[in-house]
Amino acid sequence: MSRVDERLDEMERTVVREVPDDITITDVAFEGPELVIYTQDPRAFAERGDLVRHLASELRKRITVRPDPAALDPPREAESDVQAVIPDDAGVTDLDFHQDTGEVIIEAEKPGMVIGSRGSTLREITSATGWTPEVVRTPPIESATVSNVRDFLMQEREDRRDILERVGRQIHREEMSDDQWVRITTLGCCREVGRASFILSTPETRVLIDCGDKPGAEDEVPYLQVPEALGSGASSIDAVVLTHAHLDHSALVPLLFKYGYDGPIYTTEPSRDLMGLLSLDYLDVAAKEGRTPPYDSEMVREAIKHTIPIEYGNVTDIAPDIKLTLHNAGHILGSSIAHFHIGNGRYNVAFSGDIHYSDTRLFNGAVNEFPRVETLVLESTYGGRNDYQTDQEDSERELKKVINRTIERDGKVLIPAFAVGRAQELMLVLEEAMREGDIPEVPVHLDGMMWEATAIHTTYPEYLRDELQERIFHDDTNPFLADQFNHIDGGEEERQEVADGGPAIVLSTSGMVNGGPIMSWLEHIAPDPDSTLTFVGYQAQGTLGRRIQNGRDEIPVGNSNGRGRQNTVALNMDVETVDGFSGHADRQGLENFVKTMNPRPEKVLCVHGDESSVQDLSSALYHDYNMRTFAPKNLETFRFV
Structure with missing residues (x-):
């Protein structure tokens, strides 16, 4: 029996021990970073509002409860019961029942009213029908992208479930090495703006952070062919993390699937949708300009199918030795600072992506409080000594x-x-x-x-x-x-x-x-x-x-x-x-981001800026805050620990 199966058996025994005797557990499985519990008694689960929270605390896992199909009311009967539970003011626009997973997708103008206080309405829906509700927002402006992504993911639910189960087993596999080290390899965006891409390596895991193009230089792409990246095969990459959907960070993510990558992409839900929109437009523009696109639309669909959305602040296992938390970066919709907690407290790295530190009309400013950060990889687009934007x-x-x-x-x-x-x-x-x-x-x-x-x-x-x-x-x-x-x-x-x-x-x-x-x-x-x-x-x-x-x-x-x-x-x-509308922090904003970080990092790698900008910012942070700073070149590797 594999270590993964042993862990699942152990968790199933814990679940059976902790739930009341009137609840029957039929299966326990890993699906991506979550533990999914299948039961013949979803109503009893729902009526005990604190039970899932208790199990999540006991097992230290995010938990989803799904009903055994035999426990479900027929969709036609369940539809009227669901409508009866949800307040009329919620503005429900669609109900979609999925027998294979026991989920009912509820699209509503006001999702909060469907969820209820601390999930009370959701539990009431399950208690009344047996179905597990999932709530999505009805866009105030009709979006073809959102509609297409949702429809596509619904059509691919069976495939996607297989992907999640495979990813879940990969995340929870046994650690194979006793070595302890952390490396970052720069594949792009060093002493230049664009083609953002990095490899974060441990003895167990390789994570690719971003994979973008370079504006104005279509032939300059990240150095994916090196051994640290895809040089030893796409299967050597365990996970991809996308900080945000701008093309200089996301354009070549679908290309990975052309090379044979078949693993997860972690990002926020809006970044997933925007990645789809911008990638398809990227292909369209290339075709109109007579250039051969680097991949086709099928690869964009594969990228969307393999995406596992993460909400800000949720700590998520993405490998046996890495936990990922995404935080608001204040740059564009869904943009994230990616914080990696490596090993059992061994090391912590944060990749800023692109950030805007102060509030704008559109977004709250970037988050810069983390439990720990030893190394920060910091964008420097406006890091030059004279790069001060207008108020x-x-x-x-x-x-x-x-x-x-x-x-x-x-x-x-x-x-x-x-x-x-x-x-x-x-x-x-x-x-x-x-x-x-x-x-x-x-x-x-x-x-x-x-x-x-x-x-x-x-x-x-x-x-x-x-x-x-x-x-x-x-x-x-x-x-x-x-x-x-x-x-x-x-x-x-x-x-x-x-x-x-x-x-x-x-x-x-x-x-x-x-x-x-x-x-x-x-x-x-x-x-x-x-x-x-x-x-x-x-x-x-x-x-x-x-x-x-x-x-x-x-x-x-x-x-x-x-x-x-x-x-x-x-x-x-x-x-x-007219300066001042950039989604990037200016020199003062970048310095303030580092100055007020809690805790402040020991090392900073200044990237994603022209050569003078990264060197100016690196020098200033070194002199002002007495920290080790670097302005790396592409294809450099930094070893920590």
């Missing part, structure tokens, strides 16, 4: 000036912005400015993936800033539904109509002007001296956005003119840069 209120004031100045001369304000994060931040600023009369009410056109990304934001308001949640949950004044916002879905014809029309604001992808609909908008609007191109986000080296900031006054558009030269259009519109 947010000043930034908003400057943006309003630019908008008012442009609209007064009947021009258009064209803002390249990332579809995820910056677009929604700007929507909040514009909605309030128009509502309070600070700028005229003009149409705000959203192009590219922005509307779909916004719909995903409204699906997960619990990941947004506290005050914004209140507006969406309770005040019935969802700012994303303001009348001024228009989704561009008519392609070139609608863009031409907007360009020929009156004053307007256009938010369009891509944020670094390296492809996407922004190129079409520039073709229409760039020659107009009354309009303004306004940058509000970071422009990486090598991107067209950076070249425009540096003075370029011609824009390549369309195809070549047949003589090997790219067609161009004159950039006559004003060009403005």
Whole structure:
């Protein structure tokens, strides 16, 4: 008998011993990081509200209780009983019964009312029907991505259950080595912005953290071929952890499945959905630009199927010797700082991903309190000694000036912005400015993936800033539904109509002007001296956005003119840069993040920044806080312990 089966037998004996005699246990199994208990008496389980919590404490595992199919009411009968238990104000929009797992998926406009105080309504549903309820939110804005992901996962439930059981056995396998060491290998984003990727290794486990592309340099990908990564085969990777869904961190995660990876991806639920949205768009853009995509859409589906969502703050076993906890990073929807607790208190490492330390209109600031952190891997995008961003209120004031100045001369304000994060931040600023009369009410056109990304934001308001949640949950004044916002879905014809029309604001992808609909908008609007191109986000080296900031006054558009030269259009519109809207912490924010960390790390690896930025930040942290700091190069390995 394997060590995993021995552990399961031991846990089953504990469960049988701890539950009352009137509850029959039919099976106990690992599914991913959770322990699943199957019972013929789900109603009795539900009526004892503290029993699951007691078992979770006794076994030190997250526990899910599932009914034996024989214990379930027929779906048609159960549906009326479920509806009778849930308050009418919850706004239930769909019920989906799954006989194989005994789960009923309840989609509702107000999930909290379906859950009830400390899960009381959920227990009442199980007590009445035997079914185990799972609650999801009905998006206030219909999202094709959320709908497609949910439908796909429901169709693949049997496959997914097999994956989770296999992952569960892998997590709970016996430790094979007596050695004790921890290594981090840098596969990308060192002394550069983009292609974030790291390997965290122990004698037992290899975890890949992020796997992104490099903006403006499609051929530069993480060094996955080295022995520490996939050089010894994709099966040598035990788990993937995704800090957030921006392409410079997520674009090449599906590629792992093309290489044969078949393990779990740990991230937050909104990051899973956004990864699907952005990855499919990444393939679409590559095809339109005549490039061969590195993988196909089937690999994106595999990545989604293998994703195990984790909520902020939940300590999760991902290997025999590693526990993972994700914390809010304040950067984009679902973005995380990944904290790894290795061994039995042996070592602790935190990967910041991308962070914003202070609160924004959209998100609460990054969390920086951890039980322990010996080594911090810290982004340094704005780590240079002069990288101080404008105060947010000043930034908003400057943006309003630019908008008012442009609209007064009947021009258009064209803002390249990332579809995820910056677009929604700007929507909040514009909605309030128009509502309070600070700028005229003009149409705000959203192009590219922005509307779909916004719909995903409204699906997960619990990941947004506290005050914004209140507006969406309770005040019935969802700012994303303001009348001024228009989704561009008519392609070139609608863009031409907007360009020929009156004053307007256009938010369009891509944020670094390296492809996407922004190129079409520039073709229409760039020659107009009354309009303004306004940058509000970071422009990486090598991107067209950076070249425009540096003075370029011609824009390549369309195809070549047949003589090997790219067609161009004159950039006559004003060009403005309004700092302060970045999703990244500036130099002061990065220093404050480290300064106020509790506890403060012993070592810091400064990554994800231009060479001068990582070296400046590394030097400052060393001198100011007397800690060991490094500005690593790609393909360096650091050994700890």
